[in-house]
Amino acid sequence: MNENNFPILVGVSQYIQRKEATTRLDPLTLMIKTGRNAIESTHRPKIKDFIDAIFMVNINSWSYEDAPALLAKHLHITPKEKVYLSDGGNTPQMLINRAAKDIYEHKLRAVLVIGAEAAYSRLLARKGVVELDWPKREPPAYMEGEIWDGVNDFENKYKFKFPTHTYALFETAVRAASNRSIEGHRIYVGELFQHFSEIAAKNPYAWSQKSYNAEEITTPTLENRKICYPYTKRMCSNMFVDQSAAILMTSESLAKNIEISKENWVYLMGCADLKNVHEITQRPELYASPACRVGAQIALKQAGLDLKDISAFDLYSCFPSIVEIMMNEIGIPESYSRDLTITGGLPYFGGPWSNYSLHAIASTVERIHEKPQSKIMVVANGGYNSKQSFGIYGAQPPSIIFSEINSSEVQNKILNDKLKPPVIKASGTFTIEAYTVIYNRDQMPIEAIVIGKVNPNQRSLAFIRDTPKKLAEILKENLVEKTVKVNYKRNLQCNIIDFD
Structure with a gap:
């Protein structure tokens, strides 16, 4: 001793x-x-x-x-x-x-x-x-x-290498597990990070010493652009x-x-x-x-x-x-x-x-x-x-x-304690566990990334690729636990979910 x-x-x-x-x-x-x-x-x-x-x-x-x-x-x-x-x-x-x-x-x-x-x-x-x-x-x-790299080749193919994508995916899974509504969760997260912002504002070593309220953190603007649903710039590490x-x-x-x-x-x-x-x-x-x-x-x-x-x-x-x-x-x-x-x-x-x-x-x-x-x-x-x-x-x-x-x-x-390796080329039903939508710098939705179960012990990944208007419509509802159809598209070399 x-x-x-x-x-x-x-x-x-x-x-x-x-x-x-x-x-x-x-x-x-x-x-x-x-x-x-x-x-x-x-x-x-x-x-x-x-x-x-x-x-x-x-x-x-x-x-x-x-x-x-x-x-x-x-x-x-x-x-x-x-x-x-x-x-x-x-x-x-x-x-x-x-x-x-x-x-x-x-x-x-x-x-x-x-x-x-x-x-x-x-x-x-x-x-x-x-x-x-x-x-x-x-x-x-x-x-x-x-x-x-933090992710394997299959996950990297579906853009998991970018932390903004992956943690945004986690966010929708966390929201579903909490049983909050989309709007209720937005309010909760905004208030949570408002607390962080207020502490930074008083810290002499902080990069940003401006205090933001919950709405300023979660509401998209030109200065606080959308990054990956549901994240804005002020919800992401600088x-x-x-x-x-x-x-x-x-x-x-x-x-x-x-x-x-x-x-x-x-x-x-x-x-x-x-x-x-x-x-x-x-x-x-x-x-x-x-x-x-x-x-x-x-x-x-x-x-x-x-x-x-x-x-x-x-x-x-x-x-x-x-x-x-x-x-x-x-x-x-x-x-x-x-x-x-x-x-x-x-x-x-x-x-x-x-x-x-x-x-x-x-x-x-x-x-x-x-x-x-x-x-x-x-x-x-x-x-x-x-x-x-x-x-x-x-x-x-x-x-x-x-x-x-x-x-x-x-x-x-x-x-x-882990699931089986994922299905690389998925075809059939797919139950969504988490999702996010990626935005460009003009805050237009580009595509959605989705992770879900193809059976109780196995997952797969997929994209939703559609018009910005259609992608925006998709975000109005909670997709977690929704069962959809997924197909592997040989010409695209990836799994695609088609909501039509």
Whole structure:
């Protein structure tokens, strides 16, 4: 038992490069800023001598041959371990969990977990507004973790690779499972994300600091165009941001030895990392996440807490459907009055690709510094409701020993509970489980994507291709549980549903 080796978060930093910035810094330079500031926030510069590892979140907006090494050089630290991870929104929390375990087991003394994106600057450059004086872009010399598309070839053929499409599909499944009407669900989702927007408006690190009401979020306009039914732009993650976050972790014993004030200490009280069935078409339900349900239970058990003990959450919020799925699985009631986001969420705070949840964790630490009695759960999501990582944070150590709870048995159970592989060339009856309509930039419907059952244990996918007027008419009714005819069209090489 390592009584004095509980892992703690002792330094945090966030930085935002605003739209108005005259000099556009690259992601590495943003990380140099937050890395230095995280170290300085401990008020003990000696901590640099003990940083054994840099754990870096994947950078989408630029790439370097060895970003962790470049960062270490600028920060004047000599880590023995450098981790550069493949992408995924779950990875910041997963890296915190990994660092905590390594610290607890005396493998590492202190770890800097860090990430940054500068996608807004890249957007400006593509539009010819600015010229970027950045280092040469080079492919990473190493990358840990699986590199995956998130969907299989069949799902990709039906455009599941685009998160806006897939999470919009989930939304119609969630709505049907909730038994809400189309209009009732629109109102509910608008009010849910209004809460997120209001929190972002007060956050100095948020990309958008304008508060939107429910109608402004869900009503299509020229500024808030339709993306994929039922989503408008303000219901979707905003990836075009320039943001960085850094967190410095160590153990109780080292923090005591170098006299880091206990006011800085925040404990990782409980954690978990779990995956859902990879293939969306083979998941038991489209509106559920067994990984989220079980992961939350594991983290709470490790923390020695009940759900009622959690003061606030930061639920990953790339789209409304994942927030609703997490609420349902964790057991958060719709009437819940506490915060569901600490930052303001990905559409309003900003969605810096894989690094969003590192901002959520940094903001959580700052919240606990202000309110030491708080217990906050962060839930990070990767892929398409594919991978979830959990962290519970507080100013007091957990009531039970920090250890890795072996979740391999329950993980295998989740992955083995799946439907048969989908029918590629479908013909006959088809019961719709979820659907969405894709819009062009003029907000005209292009086509619908549909997922449904061809028999109780097997799904297929299909398109509805018709005139914009006909597609608009289709959206006036709820299609979930509707049984229709589907046929594989050889000339189109895909399954087509014909409502005529």
